[in-house]
Amino acid sequence: MALLEVRHLKKTFGDRAVLDGISFDLEEGGIKAIMGPSGCGKSTLLRCINRLIEPTSGSILFRGQEVTGRDTDVRALRQMIGFVFQNYALYRHLCVLDNVTVGPRKLKRMSRREAEGKALHELQRLNVADLRHSFPSQLSGGQKQRVAIARALAMDPAVLFFDEPTSALDPVMAREVAAVINQLHSENVTVLCVTHDFELARSVADRIIFLRDGRIRAEDTADNLRNHYDDHEIRTFFGPGAAPV
Amino acid sequence: MMGDLAVLQDVLVYWPEIARGLASTLMLSVIITLTGLIAGIAVFYLTLSSSDVCRRAVQGYISIFIGTPLIVFLFLLYYGLPQWGIKLTPLTVAVLGFTLNVAAYNARYMTTAYNGLDPSEIEAAKAQGFTSRQIFHLMTLPQVLRLSIPALTNQAIQNLKDTSLVFLIQYAEFFAQMQEVALRTFRFFDVYLLTGLVYFILVSVLTNLARRAEMFADLPPASRHNR
Amino acid sequence: MTFVDIIAALSKGAAYTVGVTVACIATGFTVGLAVAVIRRLGWRFAAPLTNVYLAVFRGVPMLVLLFMVFFGLPSLGIQVPPLAAMMLSLGLISGAYLSEVFRGALNAVEPDEILAAQAMGLTRWQTLRCIELPQMLRASVPGMINEFTTVLKYSPFAYTVGIPEIMKQATALVSTTMRGVEIYLAVGLMYFSIYWMLVLGVWTIERCFRVPGLTHR
Ligand SMILES: Nc1ncnc2c1ncn2[C@@H]1O[C@H](COP(=O)(O)OP(=O)(O)OP(=O)(O)O)[C@@H](O)[C@H]1O
Ligand SMILES: [Mg+2]
Numbered sequence: 001m002a003l004l005e006v007r008h009l010k011k012t013f014g015d016r017a018v019l020d021g022i023s024f025d026l027e028e029g030g031i032k033a034i035m036g037p038s039g040c041g042k043s044t045l046l047r048c049i050n051r052l053i054e055p056t057s058g059s060i061l062f063r064g065q066e067v068t069g070r071d072t073d074v075r076a077l078r079q080m081i082g083f084v085f086q087n088y089a090l091y092r093h094l095c096v097l098d099n100v101t102v103g104p105r106k107l108k109r110m111s112r113r114e115a116e117g118k119a120l121h122e123l124q125r126l127n128v129a130d131l132r133h134s135f136p137s138q139l140s141g142g143q144k145q146r147v148a149i150a151r152a153l154a155m156d157p158a159v160l161f162f163d164e165p166t167s168a169l170d171p172v173m174a175r176e177v178a179a180v181i182n183q184l185h186s187e188n189v190t191v192l193c194v195t196h197d198f199e200l201a202r203s204v205a206d207r208i209i210f211l212r213d214g215r216i217r218a219e220d221t222a223d224n225l226r227n228h229y230d231d232h233e234i235r236t237f238f239g240p241g242a243a244p245v
Numbered sequence: 246m247m248g249d250l251a252v253l254q255d256v257l258v259y260w261p262e263i264a265r266g267l268a269s270t271l272m273l274s275v276i277i278t279l280t281g282l283i284a285g286i287a288v289f290y291l292t293l294s295s296s297d298v299c300r301r302a303v304q305g306y307i308s309i310f311i312g313t314p315l316i317v318f319l320f321l322l323y324y325g326l327p328q329w330g331i332k333l334t335p336l337t338v339a340v341l342g343f344t345l346n347v348a349a350y351n352a353r354y355m356t357t358a359y360n361g362l363d364p365s366e367i368e369a370a371k372a373q374g375f376t377s378r379q380i381f382h383l384m385t386l387p388q389v390l391r392l393s394i395p396a397l398t399n400q401a402i403q404n405l406k407d408t409s410l411v412f413l414i415q416y417a418e419f420f421a422q423m424q425e426v427a428l429r430t431f432r433f434f435d436v437y438l439l440t441g442l443v444y445f446i447l448v449s450v451l452t453n454l455a456r457r458a459e460m461f462a463d464l465p466p467a468s469r470h471n472r
Numbered sequence: 473m474t475f476v477d478i479i480a481a482l483s484k485g486a487a488y489t490v491g492v493t494v495a496c497i498a499t500g501f502t503v504g505l506a507v508a509v510i511r512r513l514g515w516r517f518a519a520p521l522t523n524v525y526l527a528v529f530r531g532v533p534m535l536v537l538l539f540m541v542f543f544g545l546p547s548l549g550i551q552v553p554p555l556a557a558m559m560l561s562l563g564l565i566s567g568a569y570l571s572e573v574f575r576g577a578l579n580a581v582e583p584d585e586i587l588a589a590q591a592m593g594l595t596r597w598q599t600l601r602c603i604e605l606p607q608m609l610r611a612s613v614p615g616m617i618n619e620f621t622t623v624l625k626y627s628p629f630a631y632t633v634g635i636p637e638i639m640k641q642a643t644a645l646v647s648t649t650m651r652g653v654e655i656y657l658a659v660g661l662m663y664f665s666i667y668w669m670l671v672l673g674v675w676t677i678e679r680c681f682r683v684p685g686l687t688h689r
Contacts, residue, residue, distance in 0.1 A: 052591055078593035089588035093607045093683045102602055103592050137685020155592065312667035313660045314625040316639070321660070324643075325652030409533040410629070420536060427543070434544035441540060445531040452531075 001064055003028045003159060003190055004049070009058035011041070011048055011214075018044050020214035021058070026159065031181075031191040033201035036211035037237070042194040045211070046161050050081045063158070079107055082152025086164040088144040090136040090151070096123070097132040100151045107155065115154075122150040126180060142173030149180060153189075160184065162193040166200055178203050198222070198238065210234060252435040259426045266422030267443070273336070273418060274405045277343035281404065282397065284344050285351025289389070290381060292356055303352075310349035316410060318342050323414040335416035339408075347404060354396035358389045394462050398455035402448055409444070419443070473649060478658045481645055486662060488637035492558055492630045493666075496623045499563025501616075504570030508608075509600065511571070512578050522571075529568035534626050537561035542633045554633040566623045573615030577608040610687055613678045617671055624667055638662055 002025040011019040018041045026032055034042050047053040049060055051067070051074045060067050067077050090099050100119035104110040110118065123129040126146040136144060145165055152160055162181070166174035174197065181191060181204045195201050201208050202222035210218040210225065218225060218234055225238045256263070291303045310318075319342040322333060333341070362385070370380050390397075412421035420440060427436040507525065510518045529537075542557035552560065581604050589599040631640035642659045646652045 050591060052587065075593040075595065078591055081591075083588065083591035085584060085588060087584055089582070089584040091585055091589075091603055092582070092686050093603075093610065103594075106598050106602060107593050135684045135686075151592075309660075309664065311621065313663045314628050316628050317656055317660045317663060320639075320642070321653065321656035324646055325656045328650060328652045406533040409535050413632075420533070424539070431547070433547040434540065435547075437536060437540035437544040441532040441536050444533055444536060445528065448531040449527075 002026060002061075003030075003063060004192075005061040005064075006049065007059045007061070009045070009048060009060065010056045011044055011053065012056050018214050019048065019055070022211075022214070022216055024209055024216060024219060026190060026192055029188045029190055031185050031193070031205050033205035033208045034192065034194045034211055035196070035198070035201055035208055035237070038196075040211045041214045042211055043163055046083075046163055046192070046194060050078050050083065050161070075107075079103075079155055080158040082149075082155060082157035082160040084145070084148050084152050084160065084162045084165055086167050088136070088141075088148045088168075090139075090144055090148060092136050095133050095135050096128070096139070096147050099136070099147060100154045103151065103155045119150070119154050122153045123147070125153070126150045140173070141169045142176050145169065145173070145177050146180060149177075149184075153184075159190040159192060162191065162195070164194055164196060166195065166197050174200065210237065212237075252430075252432055252439065255430045255432060256426055256436065256439065259422070259429070262422045262425065263419070266417060266419040269417060270405070270408050270419040273339055273343075273408045273411065273416075274401075276340055277347055277408070278401045278404050280340065280344040281347025281351055281400070284348035285355065286386065286390075288348050288352035289355040289359070292352060293359075293381070293385075295377075307349045307352055310346050311353065315342060315346045315407070316413065318346065319411070319414050335411065335414050338414055339411045339416055343404065343407070347400060350400055351393075351397060354393045354400070355389045357396070358392035359385065361392065362388055391462050392464065394464065395455070395459055398451075398458055402451050402455065405447060405451060406444060473651065475654055475658060478645070478651070478655055479662070482638055482641050482655070482658055482662060485636055485638035485641035486666070488630070488635055488640075489624075489627055489663075490666065492555065492627045492635060492637055493620075493624045493670075495555060495559055496563040496566060496627065497620050499559040500566030500570050500619070500623065503564060503567030504574055507567065507571035508574035508578060509605075511575060512600065512604070513596065525564075526568050526571065529565045534562055534565055535629055535632070537565065538629060538633065554630065554635045557633055558627075558630050558635070562623060562626050562629075566619055569622070570616065570619050573612050573619060574608060576615070577611040578604055580611055581607050607686065610678070610681060610683065613674065613687070617674050620670055620674065621667060624663065624670060628663075 004026040006025075007023050009019055009022040010017060022045060024032070034045065036042055044053060048055040051072075055068055058068070062077065062080070066072070091102065094102065097116060097119055100122060101110075101112070101115040104115040104118055105112065108115075120129055120132065123132055126149055128143055128146045128150065131139060131143060131147070136147075139147065149160070149165075165181075166177050169177065178200050181193065181200075185191060185204060191204070193201070193204060205222070207219055208222055208225055209216055212233060217231070218229065220229075222238075225234060229235060229238070288303060288307065291299055292307075294300050294303070319338055322338040322342055323335065326333065367380060367384065370384055371377075375383070408418055409420040411418055412424065415421075423436055423440040427433045430436060507522045511522055538557055538561040541552050541560045542554065545552050585603055586599055589603050590596075594602065627637065628639035630637050631643065634640070638659055642655050646655050649655070
């Protein structure tokens with residue numbers, strides 16, 4: 001059984017179908033990337049799955065459980081999904097350590113000590129434990145993104161969602177984050193990663209989902225997408241010499 | 246609440262006094278709003294002075310009037326000065342006291358607006374050879390006034406409400422007259438409620454006008470603020 | 473009677489002035505915070521009520537409200553003690569203005585951080601308490617200082633309802649000594665000193681909670 005099964009997911013804003021029947025699976029320990037042109041509905045898809053946006057129709061099974069229903073415990077669902085944003089969204093008034101402990105303390109009712117132990121472990125895992133007393137404004141983009149990942153991991157989520165984790169970073173820092181995601185993958189963390197960065201997608205993901213106009217146009221490995229499709233849209237997006245998006 | 250409309254009947258008996266009071270309130274509000282604006286511009290001009298002593302003196306004046314209650318200054322002028330044989334009328338004291346107080350606030354609002362201006366524009370004007378006085382009245386002042394419209398109109402509304410304290414220096418404005426009416430009719434709550442209602446209506450009308458002025462001036466959103 | 477004697481005589485009232493000011497600030501802070509939170513949470517039944525509150529307490533002069541409460545309510549059979557009357561007039565007025573200060577600061581909280589808190593699974597209330605309010609309070613300090621200063625400057629009107637604060641002491645002293653100039657200058661000096669202590673006090677508290685890069689100072 002897959003960790004996450006999305007079936008015929010639709011989301012309309014007004015009369016515009018931003019997601020128009022999305023179906024895919026994400027295996028436990030697997031890692032998939034979602035790519036597609038700007039405005040094709042990638043962020044909307046991630047936000048529908050953790051119910052930051054209410055899907056219009058379709059079904060989402062999380063560990064076999066339907067989670068689109070009215071009676072679903074949305075907050076329990078969100079605690080199982082670690083979310084990492086493009087612009088980090090660190091809490092600016094909290095130091096790095098408090099950013100990471102706020103979830104465990106408020107949601108898992110951990111004591112401060114216990115939560116700080118957990119947080120330090122995650123910060124060490126991401127190599128930013130020295131920065132634990134710094135404030136977000138004092139960090140570089142790459143450091144912020146590591147802290148954001150540690151913050152998500154501290155909740156022991158079943159899966160990590162990344163929404164364009166490298167778009168705000170320079171190439172060196174972007175490679176850093178790619179290495180972190182790879183490391184997490186080797187530690188058996190399940191990942192769903194939205195990105196515009198083909199190199200990132202290729203280096204971390206088993207398979208890439210290509211989304212366009214709210215539909216999945218292809219799901220395949222990076223190399224196949226680049227070399228073995230005749231479809232015009234896929235060729236222009238992934239093909240050799242395709243302009244980086 | 247106003248138990249019955251009889252309060253209006255009781256009050257209407259005193260209509261001439263009330264009308265005179267209302268006229269005094271409005272007149273005083275208009276005078277101090279205008280003098281406060283003009284004096285405020287003058288004070289703001291002085292804050293830009295190249296003389297260190299002048300700037301310090303002006304800052305001292307502003308912070309004294311922002312840090313002490315207006316009523317103390319009014320009492321000083323009205324109940325204090327007679328000690329030296331200087332007797333001023335309530336109206337003179339009110340206009341003098343309010344003007345100095347309002348000017349300090351207005352100057353402060355203008356300084357805030359001034360700090361938000363693009364300094365390169367003024368540098369460009371200097372480079373073109375404008376004198377600093379020309380720069381002030383051709384460029385700085387119009388922009389500062391436009392950006393300060395929300396603060397200045399709020400101050401005008403505040404002025405109207407604050408004139409209600411001049412009965413304490415025996416100036417027979419609206420609130421003073423209404424207190425007379427309350428004493429004579431023994432309908433304290435009703436009369437004060439009615440007083441509040443009249444101020445509320447006046448303030449609402451002014452607020453509405455102020456919003457129009459803001460709209461007309463087409464301000465950037467950041468410059469809108471309260472008080 | 474020297475200037476020092478005058479100050480000494482007036483300082484009997486200083487504690488009352490500070491007391492009235494603090495009581496009104498506490499009222500205003502509590503009510504202003506509650507109103508800002510209610511509006512932020514968008515409770516549909518409460519929003520019109522807060523609008524009425526804001527309009528009334530910003531539209532009626534403080535002295536008129538004070539007289540309505542202190543001299544008006546007894547005619548309806550409700551006796552209000554002087555300090556309570558100050559809190560119900562000046563305190564609630566400052567609550568109305570403070571809630572606007574708070575609203576502005578709440579609107580300045582980064583929406584992404586709120587989204588992140590929600591994505592983490594925090595409830596709306598937890599998000600407000602752990603993320604929005606701590607940032608809002610820090611950003612509100614300049615606005616709060618303005619408002620607290622205003623409260624201090626309207627506190628002398630407490631003498632009209634018989635609270636023996638500085639102004640009351642001063643009027644009594646003037647009527648016996650006829651030394652109005654020195655006395656009211658001394659009063660001004662005392663208010664100015666309290667004003668400075670108030671401002672310094674708030675900034676000292678602020679410094680204890682200051683976070684680098686959060687507010688521009
Ligand atoms: N709340 C909303 N109301 C109306 N339309 C919306 C809303 N949210 C998103 N959209 C629209 O849905 C479409 C998909 O948005 P989404 O943010 O999912 O795109 P995306 O693939 O993440 O794009 P990008 O790569 O630029 O981040 C966009 O055209 C957007 O304008
Ligand atoms: Mg997006």
